[in-house]
Amino acid sequence: EIVLTQSPATLSLSPGESATLSCWASQNIAVHLAWYQHKPGLAPRLLIYDASNRATDIPPRFRGSGSGTDFTLTISSLEPEDFATYYCQHRHTWPVSFGQGTRVEL
Amino acid sequence: EVRLVQSGGGLVKPGESLRLSCAASGFGVLGYDMSWVRQTPGKGLEWVSSISNSGSYIYYSQSVRGRFTISRDSARNTLFLHMRSLRVEDTGVYYCARALEVVTTIFGYWGQGTLVAVSS
Numbered sequence: 001e002i003v004l005t006q007s008p009a010t011l012s013l014s015p016g017e018s019a020t021l022s023c024w025a026s027q028n029i030a031v032h033l034a035w036y037q038h039k040p041g042l043a044p045r046l047l048i049y050d051a052s053n054r055a056t057d058i059p060p061r062f063r064g065s066g067s068g069t070d071f072t073l074t075i076s077s078l079e080p081e082d083f084a085t086y087y088c089q090h091r092h093t094w095p096v097s098f099g100q101g102t103r104v105e106l
Numbered sequence: 107e108v109r110l111v112q113s114g115g116g117l118v119k120p121g122e123s124l125r126l127s128c129a130a131s132g133f134g135v136l137g138y139d140m141s142w143v144r145q146t147p148g149k150g151l152e153w154v155s156s157i158s159n160s161g162s163y164i165y166y167s168q169s170v171r172g173r174f175t176i177s178r179d180s181a182r183n184t185l186f187l188h189m190r191s192l193r194v195e196d197t198g199v200y201y202c203a204r205a206l207e208v209v210t211t212i213f214g215y216w217g218q219g220t221l222v223a224v225s226s
Contacts, residue, residue, distance in 0.1 A: 034212050036151070043218055049206060087151050089153075095167055095168070098153065
């Protein structure tokens with residue numbers, strides 16, 4: 001079973017700053033990684049799939065990178081609506097799984 | 107437009123059963139891989155179960171295997187999660203999700219979530 005570890009648990013930033021979120025896989029998952037944004041009371045939203053592909057209507061300030069075991073989600077110039085919890089998720093093998101999340105807060 | 111509308115959550119006692127529904131529109135539930143994901147209190151997202159578009163492959167997380175059953179009804183274009191022998195630790199918000207493409211576990215579209223509370 002593949003374990004995803006996200007870091008940091010919480011990121012305290014201000015609008016306009018950049019956020020760098022990390023996700024490490026316990027074994028090689030190629031580029032089979034997605035990133036989701038989750039706000040309280042709302043459904044999760046797909047941001048990035050296959051490590052670096054932005055989903056439909058996702059603004060270019062969201063950028064995914066990495067392969068193998070090390071992955072990064074970068075949010076350049078945070079907008080007020082970007083404060084949320086972010087999860088990585090692998091689809092390399094069954095069972096698929098999520099990381100424990102990184103909360104981006106003011 | 108792809109839409110997933112969930113129903114069926116509620117408050118139940120440990121050991122009881124519940125069925126969650128996820129009515130789809132804008133596509134056919136038999137045409138895509140479909141899944142259930144939950145968020146338990148104080149924890150993050152947890153994958154629960156998936157069914158392939160063909161129905162040939164069904165997967166469950168270890169925590170629900172043997173107690174939960176995923177199924178589909180083409181006439182109602184609806185995905186279901188039948189939950190039995192519910193435990194306190196099953197409490198959470200359950201989301202249905204559709205694959206981004208036909209066959210994949212990239213969760214591209216999500217339902218609004220439904221709350222399941224298991225308490226004595």
